[in-house]
Amino acid sequence: MMAHFSYVRPRSLKEAIGHLAENGARVHAGGTDLLGCLRDQVFDVRKVVSISGLSAMRGVEQVAGGGLRIGALTTIAEISEHPLIRKHYTALAQGASEVASPQLRNQGTLGGNLCQKPRCWYYRGEFHCMRKGGDVCYAAGGENQFHCIFGSGGRCFIVHPSDTAPALSALDAQVEITGPGGLRTMPVENFHVHPEDDVLRETWLERGEIVTAVRLPAPQASLKSTYRKIRARRAWDFALAGAALALELDGDRVVDGRVVLSGAAPVPWRSLLVEDTIRGKTLDDRTIDAAADAVVKGARPLAKNKYKLPLFRGMIQEELRRIHQSAGADG
Amino acid sequence: MYYTEGLPVPETPSPGETPGPWERTDVVGKPRPRVDAYERVSGTAVYPSDIVLPRMLYGAILRCPHPHAQVKKVDTTAAEAPPRVRAVIGPGDPKTDLPWSFRDVKTTLFPKTCRFEGEPVAAVAAETLYQAWDAAGAVRVDYKVLPHVSDERRALEKDAPKVHENGNKLKTDTYSRGDVEKGFFEADVVLEQHYRTEAEVHTPLELHGCVANWDGDVLTIWESTQGVYAVQSRVAEVLGLPLSKVRVIGHYMGGGFGSKLQTSRYSIVAALLAKKTGRPVKSFLPREATFLAMGNRPPSNMTLKAGVKKDGTLTALSFTCLGTGGAYPAGGTSLVDWQIRDLYLCPHVRTECTDVYINAGPARPFRAPGHPQCSWALEQMLDALAEAIGMDPVALRLKNVPDYSQGREGNPPYTTTGLKQCFKEGARRFGWEKARRKTAGQEKKGHLRRGVGMAGSVWFVGGGGPPSTVILKLFSDGSANLNMGASDIGTGTKTVMAMVAAEELGLRPEMIRIEHADTGTTQYATPSGGSKTVPTEAPTVRDAAVQVKRRLLQMAAEEMDLPVEDLRYTGDDIVSRSRPDRRIRIVDISGLKRQGVVVGVGHRGPNPEKKTVNPFCAQFCEVEVNTRTGELRILRFLSTNESGRVMNRLTFDSQVIGGVTMGIGLAATEMRILDANRTGKMVNRNWHDYKLPTSLDVPADIVGVPIEMPDAEANISGAKGLGEPVTIPTAAAVANAVYDAVGIRITESPINPLKLSSLLEQQKKEG
Structure with a gap:
């Protein structure tokens, strides 16, 4: 039912990135999305790279200048309960608290929430749709009650499933990406891919790259x-x-x-x-x-x-x- | 020490005499935790899906991915290639591709023409579950995909693809009494409305499946089933075995809701794979397959025309329904018109139900088949009529409560008719009138609008009946073993039966051990469905206990040399009525000591002649609608149930909570979605996309109110069914409450923001 794959649990970020640079490698953090995708055979996987051992990537810290840096492995539950986030970045705490169910919030991570795969039932189901390399969008003329009203580019009608990403985008957060070429940051607002730019991917992560943290600007009292x-x-x-x-x-x-x-x-x-x-x-x-x-x-x-x-x-x-x-x- | 102290035990009727109703009860009717609560909660209970046998293999079934296709060629080479695959079976082999049927329509285990997505195409057995699934996936099948019809509303169109050669119409059932045209003529108000409920899927927590093992020529099957004897008879029939050679065991089961009343092809397939490999085979379906192939509540397209006089007298009901049981005969319109015929007094009634085929999974009974759909139409119509004539919805219903069954031949009276009391007591406990005034008077300005609604119901059966045989064994220390064939499908049957035996024998319930649901060691019982298990088995258990008491009295009479009529069974001893100083403790009776056991065999007596036994229910609820977004919150529910004697107050409440929860699913969240325009495949075959209500969708405030009316005629326990009645009026009550809140009739389920936001917008535009 699931594809055959190897599993590694690297000890360092560098090691993880090395594995992720390989063809067919997929990152495993909380696993709440990955496991479903594997079971549904949404994509092929050859190597599962678990980053759950990289504890440095977990937690919320205040940074110089007053902003926050949230490690990508911080759980959704931790974010929804964090006093500073609740106080200064209410939209993010609320978004996190609206995610899925308590069990999934305890397991799912912020990085995973930003990088999750779409929930379109054609994409997840036994349909070779455009986002999976096919040439048909089944939703366009099909059961599209949960699909998009903006931004399809006429190609793919998914909605992005994240509740934290809109909040982070509204709060002008930056996503911190680490890969073979080192560290780079980009606004969360630009992190996701429009179907007209590339229908096969949801984020601008390149091979070997992972989200390591999210940075929030210093809080404004008037916000x-x-x-x-x-x-x-x-x-x-x-x-x-x-x-x-x-x-x-x-x-x-x-x-x-x-x-x-x-x-x-x-x-x-x-x-x-x-x-x-x-x-x-x-x-x-x-x-x-x-x-x-x-x-x-x-x-x-x-x-x-x-x-x-x-x-x-x-x-x-x-x-x-x-x-x-x-x-x-x-x- | 095994006996209850100081509590009176019911008189023992003389041989040949039927016991009268319990005058008072000390165990029955009290709140009592389940006898197997610890096992269930701690995980020590062994469900069929927990069974692991030495050398056991895992079976997997490859299922047709198309709603309609011809299987041209099946190539199992690749499936057989991986290591550790032990058997592959598929179409065309007369030894394994056995005849199968849905009612009178014949097919095979692996049909050449698959008529619904999920029909079995081939099956494998392998050393591990994942190897089995991989191997099934490696079977190469050449399909000729055929045109499909996925929407029953299109099934009868001229150019609709044919599911079966003889067309898509299965049947039309009609019923008529009086003259509806006359009835409409006599009415002051006549309304007509179309209603639709969506198909629901059962999705019990425990998957469908079994473990099959051959010991010589004896086949044992551990199956998650509502009836071990039902599985036994079908398996024996298909495999050509004597009943005695098929043992089916189902001690625990994790929910069925009607979908596990019947035997499925997977049980035969597991037996065949086990036979072929000479090893036990476990075959449980993946969740996705259960969505496709293990039944559903059919969608119903109903039109109801109703006439009422100004004083609230119903004059005529005319009802049509188009439904579908899927690709085979499976009760697509089963019982959907029953309440039109029977619930309210009405002289002129006509119904017409058409059942058609579509290329989708066959229906199975789903908790009160047909009834919640019918309620959705009838109870919304009653509210609309009440509004039209300016009458309170409860008053209108009270005006039309019958005390006899109009839908049945000869109009037999009900043994008890609690419907009136359900309405009255429900309205009182809910605070109906005050709540109605409050919602009517609420400010129009706010965007959160409250509404209250109610609905009533009758359940077609629920009285139980023969056959049933139960054996009660009293051991020499005074403890007892109760042996019955019926399944406890999660409703607390075992607990109720222990309570009945305890009540009659004066034993403490903990001293009673239940052996059940095993065709090898327990007696024949019909499957647990139709809300009939308690009213069938409880009287049988009571009868068995009476037999034990009679036998003990006889033994004591011989030993004490007193006439048996002079002796009275009191619980821990037997006492002479004429000489109270002469008594003998039960455990001291030498006959019991010598034999080691006293056996009582109980039988279910007949139901009353010329009367019918039915449970009634009324439900009341309060909702809040966000008029900006169409979000619905259900705030509280109250269910009044006339289900005869309450057997266990705790499981009574559990049924109410469960039934209301399920009804909220129909009302607000659940629907099967088929990709009708293109592929015909079910797109929401998982627990995320198929939306069962969560704990946040269901109010914490659900109150069960029993209406207990003495019923000496129904059976010797006085119990009637409860499990299905509690879910019948729920969805309709919600719809009525939504109307009360915002003035919009939602005639098509489910009531969710998808529908409400559009309708509210339309309402605003129309002012």
Whole structure:
């Protein structure tokens, strides 16, 4: 049922990278996604490289200048419970707490959550779809109720399944990547691959590279961040619609901010239109209604996911109203 | 020390006399943890999937990946090549490709034409599970993929691909009484509405499967089943063995919900592989295969037209249903119209149910087959009628409660009709009127809207009945062994039976050991389904206990030289009525000491003539709908059940919680999704994509309220079934509550943000 593969558990990052540079090597951290993919034969694997022994990659530390560095092996549960993250990076703590189920949050890691494979049932199932090297997207004319409304490029209609990535993107986090060529960083916002750029991959990691950490900028007192997720059942489910908002507020006026959607597109989807709509505005009914219209502007729903338009609209309204109310309460 | 102290024991009826109802009970009806709780919780209970035998092989079945295909060629060379593969069997070999049938439609174990995704194509046995799966995957099959039909609504279209040569229509059942046109004419309000419920899949925690082992010409099968005798008879029939040579054991089983009532091809395949290799073979299906091939609750497309007078009198019901049992005859519309016929007083009724074939897995009974679907339509319609005539939903139902079964020939009365009490007591305990006022008066401004809803139900059977034979053995130390063939499918049957025996004998329940569900050592029993196990087996156990008491009294009479009529069994001793100083302890009876055991054989007596025994239920719930996002929260549930005597208050509550949970699945989260447009394959065949409700989808506040009405006629335990009634009205009650909250009728399940967000938007647009 599973392919034959070898298993290594390196002692050092360098050793791990050496293994990962080999053809057919796959990284194993929490394993909550990898094992399912192997069982479903989503991709081939020759060598499983377990990095669970690299304890230096686990944990949250404050860095000079006031930001946080979160090791890639930090579990989702640890992130959702971490006092500093809860206090200064609320959207991330909320996003983490909305992931899957308690068991999976205890096992799954931040790095894994960013690098997880899409949940499209055609991709996971016995369908040789475009993302697996085939020439058909089965979702396009098929059962696409859980698929995207933005960013398919007309090729692949997955939604990116991560709840932490939209929050990190909204919080302007950087992802730290280590590989054979050393260390590099890039904004989380740019970390995921649009289908039109390459339909066969989800992240810009090159062979041998792994995510080693995520860096968050120093907290801003005026930044209010939230993550909201709507799903078909209340736990152990991916987003039908979700949004991470990180707004710099002056009273209930939005000075600036980022809005990143989940359940909307093959990558965490930054909604510049919503940002433009609310920037410099007071969160009154008119702004909120305009933001709700903006969130689905340009959306191209499929036959079975038109519901996502009212869903995203309603969700943005609810979230902005909540922020408006709590800003009022704070003031 | 084995006897309860100071508690009265029921009088022992004379030989030939049927015991009357228990006047009072000291064990039965009390909350009692399960007799096997420790074993189940600690993991020491050995389920069939835990069985490991020396030299055991693992079997795996290759299943057709297409919903409709011809198997042109099967090449097993590669499968046989890997080391440690011990047997491969497939189509065409008369020794292993045995005849199989779904009701009267004949096929084989490995059919040449596969009519649903997941039909067996070949099977292997190997040294390890993974080798078996790999080997099955290495079988090369040349398929000719045929056009498929995956949607029952298209099955009867002219150009629809044919599942069977004679077309896609299996049958149309009709029922009629009175004159519906007259009924609609007499009505003040007539409403008509189309409803649909999606197909649900059972997905019990323990997978479907078995271990098969031959000892000479005797075949033993450990199977996760709801009925060991059902498996025995089918296996014996297919393999041409005498019943005595097939032993089926199923002491524990991890859930079935109806999907393990029948015998599956995998049991035969395991037996054949075991025969071929001369070694035990364990064959449990992977989860994905159980989604495809181990049954489902069929989808139902229902139209209901109903007429009501202003005073709430129902005048006519006209109901049609299109359903499908999948690719073979499997009860696609089974019982779906029953409550239309029977639940509410109505003189003019017509139903028409059409069952069609599609290229999908055959249905199996699913906890109250047909009934929750029917409730979804009928109970939503009742609410719509109530609104139309300005009547409270509970009052409308109370207006139309029958005390006899209108759907049955001769209109037999129910032994008890607790429906009225279920509504009244349910409404009282739930605080219905106050809750209704509160939701009606809530501010329109807020985006979180509360709603309350309710629904009632009757279950088609639930009275149990013969046959059943139970043996109760009282040992010389006063402890007892209760021996019965019925399975405990997780409902607590064993515990209830120990309580019944304890009640009748005055023994402490811990002193009773249950031997059950083994065709080699226990008596014939029908499978545990239909909510009939307790009302079938409890009276039988009581009868066996009475037999033991009679035998002990006889022994004591001989020993004490007193007439048996003068003696009374009190629990720990037998006392003379005329001379209370003359008594003998049970364990001192020399006959018992000499024999070492006293055996009582109990039989299930007949059900009452010209009456019918049915359980009733009403459920009430409160929900909250987020009108911006369509998110639904179910806040509380209350279930009133007239299921006769409560046997164990703890397992009563467990059934209520489980039934409501399952009903919430139908209402809000579950649906089978087939890739109808292109491949016909099921896309959500796993526990992530097939959304069972989680603990966050189900309220913590679920209350079970028993309506106990003395029923001396049903059977000598007074019990009626509970397991299915508790899930029948749930989904309809949720739908009614959602309507109360937001004024939108959700006629198609499930009620989730996908549906609600669009409907709410539409409602806003329409103002």
